[in-house]
Amino acid sequence: MARKSMHGEWSSRWAFVLAATGSAVGLGNIWKFPYITGENGGGAFVLVYLACIVVIGIPVMMAEIMLGRRGRQSPINTMYDLAVESGHNPNWKWLGWLGVLAGFLILSFYSVVAGWSLAYIFRSATGVFTGATADGVESLFLDRFLAHPETLLFWHTLFMAMTIIIVARGVKSGLESAVKFLMPTLFLLLLVMVGYAMSQGEAFMQGLEFMFRPDFSALTWGGVLTAMGQAFFTLSLGMGAIMVYGSYLSHTASISRTTFTIAAADTGVALLAGIAIFPIIFANNMEPSAGPGLIFISLPLAFGHMPGGVLFGSLFFVLLSFAAWTSSISLLEPVVTWLVETFNLRRITATLYAGIVTWLLGVASVFSFNEWAFEFEFAGVVKENGIFDILDILTTNIMLPLGGLFIAIFAAWFMSREASRDELGLGDGMRYNLWRFLVKFVTPAAILLVFLNMLGII
Numbered sequence: 001m002a003r004k005s006m007h008g009e010w011s012s013r014w015a016f017v018l019a020a021t022g023s024a025v026g027l028g029n030i031w032k033f034p035y036i037t038g039e040n041g042g043g044a045f046v047l048v049y050l051a052c053i054v055v056i057g058i059p060v061m062m063a064e065i066m067l068g069r070r071g072r073q074s075p076i077n078t079m080y081d082l083a084v085e086s087g088h089n090p091n092w093k094w095l096g097w098l099g100v101l102a103g104f105l106i107l108s109f110y111s112v113v114a115g116w117s118l119a120y121i122f123r124s125a126t127g128v129f130t131g132a133t134a135d136g137v138e139s140l141f142l143d144r145f146l147a148h149p150e151t152l153l154f155w156h157t158l159f160m161a162m163t164i165i166i167v168a169r170g171v172k173s174g175l176e177s178a179v180k181f182l183m184p185t186l187f188l189l190l191l192v193m194v195g196y197a198m199s200q201g202e203a204f205m206q207g208l209e210f211m212f213r214p215d216f217s218a219l220t221w222g223g224v225l226t227a228m229g230q231a232f233f234t235l236s237l238g239m240g241a242i243m244v245y246g247s248y249l250s251h252t253a254s255i256s257r258t259t260f261t262i263a264a265a266d267t268g269v270a271l272l273a274g275i276a277i278f279p280i281i282f283a284n285n286m287e288p289s290a291g292p293g294l295i296f297i298s299l300p301l302a303f304g305h306m307p308g309g310v311l312f313g314s315l316f317f318v319l320l321s322f323a324a325w326t327s328s329i330s331l332l333e334p335v336v337t338w339l340v341e342t343f344n345l346r347r348i349t350a351t352l353y354a355g356i357v358t359w360l361l362g363v364a365s366v367f368s369f370n371e372w373a374f375e376f377e378f379a380g381v382v383k384e385n386g387i388f389d390i391l392d393i394l395t396t397n398i399m400l401p402l403g404g405l406f407i408a409i410f411a412a413w414f415m416s417r418e419a420s421r422d423e424l425g426l427g428d429g430m431r432y433n434l435w436r437f438l439v440k441f442v443t444p445a446a447i448l449l450v451f452l453n454m455l456g457i458i
């Protein structure tokens with residue numbers, strides 16, 4: 001079977017690797033990973049997260065790319081066609097729906113945080129952080145920024161507009177070359193930040209210890225669920241983003257090699273971000289469990305005290321905004337491909353509709369940090385930002401793992417062995433059998449185990 005994509009193909013395997021890495025590396029790595037690691041006690045959480053990347057993330061990513069390439073449409077129509085073709089229930093299309101809905105919900109709050117990053121480019125460039133104290137940067141963030149919904153709304157709107165423009169033009173033009181230069185630069189800059197963290201003496205070791213010495217008494221089942229959710233979120237899995245990108249992938253590219261490259265780059269960036277941030281937190285007696293503001297408080301403090309801080313600071317937030325941009329493009333893409341296929345809309349029209357509705361929902365997250373803020377407890381962690389936190393927990397910890405569970409089940413139990421073997425190109429030996437064993441038993445069992453534990457059933 002060789003279906004052709006109505007949306008075109010990547011120019012090479014590398015174009016796909018770059019775009020998928022662009023999707024994977026984003027706020028999830030640099031903003032979210034450090035703050036949830038801080039909230040969940042450090043080392044043990046990191047260990048569970050890494051285990052989830054290996055036994056759940058990598059096999060599911062291979063499955064998701066494979067389904068995308070075989071179906072070559074939006075997640076909804078791909079799941080429908082693949083199910084019907086192999087003689088199964090067309091209701092598998094609901095898996096596509098779950099993904100498209102998750103993407104839309106995630107983008108609504110993702111764009112708000114990406115807006116913070118845009119705002120911080122300008123704040124860094126004007127030198128307001130130079131020489132600032134820990135209390136100073138905190139107040140700049142909480143009182144002079146988050147407390148003002150109109151400011152957050154402005155940056156959220158700007159970021160959504162940037163995303164709409166790129167998606168409307170078709171994701172492939174421009175994405176490739178941009179990712180090629182900016183991703184390595186982001187990596188280098190993170191190394192500079194790690195260098196600065198090393199200069200913090202004692203605190204550097206304290207940071208490393210916090211991240212890498214597992215203390216399992218600090219980890220709850222809620223923390224395990226959060227670590228698993230983060231593995232999905234950071235690799236862009238479980239909602240069809242990678243499935244759509246896979247649908248533009250040529251038949252000759254190796255899915256397994258591609259997956260390893262993406263997962264390695266993504267994990268590397270997250271760990272570097274943590275290594276750069278925690279020493280700064282400890283050196284300044286700040287709280288690792290400060291929540292979503294963590295990097296917007298700790299990094300400006302570092303930029304304010306390092307040589308060349310104005311330049312490095314602005315550059316850092318430029319790159320972070322860019323990483324967020326390439327991720328948000330992949331969040332909007334599944335909705336848009338579906339609208340184009342189903343209603344025959346022009347790409348521009350479809351993107352505008354989807355973008356505006358997402359923007360509107362994003363307003364709820366804007367107000368979550370000020371007027372509508374309320375607290376609640378989730379799995380032992382106090383969350384302070386009402387709707388924003390609810391949307392995050394609902395998508396990251398529930399919808400994405402659920403999507404991943406069904407993707408694994410479909411790929412291993414419903415697709416024929418021949419079909420997945422041909423598509424993955426791993427031959428019929430040990431490597432293929434290992435993948436099949438993981439998606440067939442290990443991934444579903446692990447996800448179910450965490451879910452059931454959370455629900456208090458086991």
Ligand code: PFF
Nearest residue numbers: 024026027028233234236241
């Ligand atoms: N992986 C992105 C990040 O870590 O920032 C976020 C994301 C993008 C999640 C695309 C899900 C997705 F489909």
